[in-house]
Amino acid sequence: MKQYSLIDLESFKAVVEAGSYHLAAERLNTSSATVSRRINSLELALGVRLINRTTRNLSMTEAGEQYLEDVNIILSDIESSEEKLREGKSEIKGELRISAPLSYGIKCLSPILSDFLKEYPDISINLQLEDRQTDLQAEGIDIGIRIASEIKDSTIVATAIGSIEFAMVASPDYINNNGNPKNNKQSEGHSFLGYTLDKPNIDTNDNIINPMNQNRFVANNGESLRDAAINGLGIVGLPEFIIDKELASGKLVRVFEEHKLEPATLYIIRLSRRYTPNKVRTMIDFLKENLGDN
Structure with a gap:
């Protein structure tokens, strides 16, 4: 059986992620011809076609999709083994890349990270705050913070550490002009504010509180929605950490x-x-202690 190398697997993964031989070659600091030769070598060794190639685009075959899952595991295990050897048993050092939602990161996460850095002077932190779902592997993120009802992703380990309470709120001026609804049967005629591509707020009995078709203002940031509510534009459901003050x-x-x-x-x-890695385990323990429900 013809042999293939680790670089052949890395080239296959790079082509799939980049979407072209040219971009994959740039990522691997080599030529497009070399990347193409590595893919051909891998396909020949396996006896199957992994990628359909045309002059305009690339697409994975069914076999390629299945094989990519195994390649990701293999490369991840190799990377982890190398990290373990480099790191040693007790060292806690290096860069930690952390992602979190913008509002939560500013209000709750950022203030506690200085304590961690003081305790571990050989650690540096790269904090990415964005209101979107980050791809941990593609973006090189070590730890992510997410606020969600549930997480369904077999490629990640998700640990629930607490709950985030929500409240429906409005400004006094809005209530004076439009009334104070007590239940969802009184939502008719009210203006609502909502997150972009969000679901309606529901209560613990699955009752819909704010119909999506009554959203007057939609944004992808909690502070923007909070300020719109303060200015009397409507009713909004927000995490309480954004509106507590x-x-x-x-x-x-x-x-x-x-x-x-x-x-x-x-x-x-x-x-x-x-x-x-030790640095990731140590940060996770720190976050559990400082952000989790006690």
Whole structure:
């Protein structure tokens, strides 16, 4: 049987991720011809076609899709083994890349990271705050923070560490002009504010509180929605960590108080690997202690 090498597997993975031989070659710091030769060598060794190639695009065959799953596991295990050898048993050092939702990262995560850095002076942190679902593997993220009802992804390990409470709120001016709805039967005629591509807020009994077709203003950021609510544009359902100060000051007040909104779950996520570096394990323990429900 013809043999193939680790670089052949890396080339296959790079072509799939980049979508072209040219971009894969740039990523691997080699030529397109070399990448093509490596893919051909791999296909010849396996006896199957992995990639359909035309002059305009590339697509994986069914065999290629199945094989990619195995390649990802193989390369991940090799990387983990190398990390383990480099790291040693007790060293906690290097860069940690962490992703989190923008609002939560600013309000809850960033303030505690300085304590971690003081305790571990050989660690550096690259914090990515964005309101989107990051691809841990493609973006090289070690640890992610997610707020979700559930996570269905076989490529990651998700650990629930707490819950995020939500509340439906509006400004006093909005209520004075439009009334204070107590339950979802009184939602007719009200203006709502919502997250981009979001689901409607539901209570613990699965009752819909804010119909999506009544959204007057939609944004992909909680602070923007909070400010719109303060300015009287409508009713919004937000995590309480975004609106706690405004509730305390009276700038926002609770509505739909006959309903308790379904809380979301706070997750720590990481790539599914057999070996987890010490720096990642240490940060996960720190986050559990400082962000988790006690």
